[in-house]
Amino acid sequence: MSNIEVRPLGYAAGAEVLGLDLRKPLSSTEVDQVNAAWHQHLVLVFPGQDLTPPQLIEFTGKLGDIERNENVPYYRHPEYPEVLLVTNKQVNGKPSQTRNTGRNWHADLSYTDRPAKGSVLMCKEKPDVGGDTMFANMYMAYETLSPIMQKFVDGLEAVHDITLIKGFNRRDPAQVADLKAKNPPIVHPLVRVHPDTGRKSLFVSERVRNFVGMTEEESQPILDFLNMHATSPEFVYRHRWNLNDVVMWDNRCTLHIALKDFDQSQPRHMMRCSMLGEKSGYVLPDEHEEGSAKSALVAVS
Ligand SMILES: O=C(O)CCC(=O)C(=O)O
Ligand SMILES: [Fe+2]
Numbered sequence: 001m002s003n004i005e006v007r008p009l010g011y012a013a014g015a016e017v018l019g020l021d022l023r024k025p026l027s028s029t030e031v032d033q034v035n036a037a038w039h040q041h042l043v044l045v046f047p048g049q050d051l052t053p054p055q056l057i058e059f060t061g062k063l064g065d066i067e068r069n070e071n072v073p074y075y076r077h078p079e080y081p082e083v084l085l086v087t088n089k090q091v092n093g094k095p096s097q098t099r100n101t102g103r104n105w106h107a108d109l110s111y112t113d114r115p116a117k118g119s120v121l122m123c124k125e126k127p128d129v130g131g132d133t134m135f136a137n138m139y140m141a142y143e144t145l146s147p148i149m150q151k152f153v154d155g156l157e158a159v160h161d162i163t164l165i166k167g168f169n170r171r172d173p174a175q176v177a178d179l180k181a182k183n184p185p186i187v188h189p190l191v192r193v194h195p196d197t198g199r200k201s202l203f204v205s206e207r208v209r210n211f212v213g214m215t216e217e218e219s220q221p222i223l224d225f226l227n228m229h230a231t232s233p234e235f236v237y238r239h240r241w242n243l244n245d246v247v248m249w250d251n252r253c254t255l256h257i258a259l260k261d262f263d264q265s266q267p268r269h270m271m272r273c274s275m276l277g278e279k280s281g282y283v284l285p286d287e288h289e290e291g292s293a294k295s296a297l298v299a300v301s
Pocket of ligand 1: 119133257
């Protein structure tokens with residue numbers, strides 16, 4: 001018999017889950033309860049969980065297949081490639097390139113053919129104040145569009161481009177070249193049906209360059225509108241981290257952004273483990289070099 005308590009933290013998303021010790025393997029009943037809460041609240045916060053990397057992996061593995069970060073094989077935990085280090089602490093004596101991870105609205109790994117199902121992030125060290133993460137509900141984003149706009153976006157496909165990660169081109173040039181080669185621009189439907197809830201959600205982000213069959217000039221105003229609409233304050237839950245918080249979000253129906261709202265001289269150190277998503281999308285021919293709308297037009301013709 002488990003004593004899980006789920007306390008909503010926000011209207012759009014977010015709930016705190018109490019009464020679980022994530023250091024111990026979850027029972028199948030507990031997995032079902034966590035999944036039910038997750039589908040309802042999209043972002044779950046498990047406070048006071050001081051997990052080791054293997055415990056974080058074990059917990060994540062109960063809820064999905066573990067992502068091994070092969071598309072972005074940098075800043076992984078030296079012993080556990082499943083764990084990504086999101087940190088502003090030095091790594092191998094150099095400033096960490098994950099210190100600014102997640103600074104624009106996104107869903108994890110949308111620039112791959114397996115956009116992440118979920119991600120689990122644990123706070124190991126935090127600044128005195130700030131370093132918050134915001135999450136936006138993409139069901140609400142879709143459902144609040146007018147019927148005509150829904151019909152329009154239902155028919156669109158979006159080109160997700162890794163180079164639109166904020167600060168991407170300031171990363172080490174060898175890494176930039178490697179990441180571009182591993183992750184050519186990829187097309188995903190702009191509206192997706194969640195496999196577990198059956199609800200439609202908007203799969204937009206600030207990492208979308210254009211829509212298939214439309215030029216960047218045509219796409220950009222629509223993208224600007226959709227990104228602004230999707231991240232309206234009333235669709236957002238803002239998480240203020242406590243040490244040893246474990247936060248799990250559903251990338252299939254949320255976007256998130258990591259805010260630079262803290263004193264950068266203070267350490268912020270997080271461990272992330274993601275769940276592999278379903279296979280999706282296709283790479284546009286000749287997109288590798290240009291990422292141009294010209295080749296997007298070729299793809300639909
Ligand atoms: O550091 C954070 O708060 C989140 C960074 C991020 O986007 C991620 O870990 O997926
Ligand atoms: Fe992220």
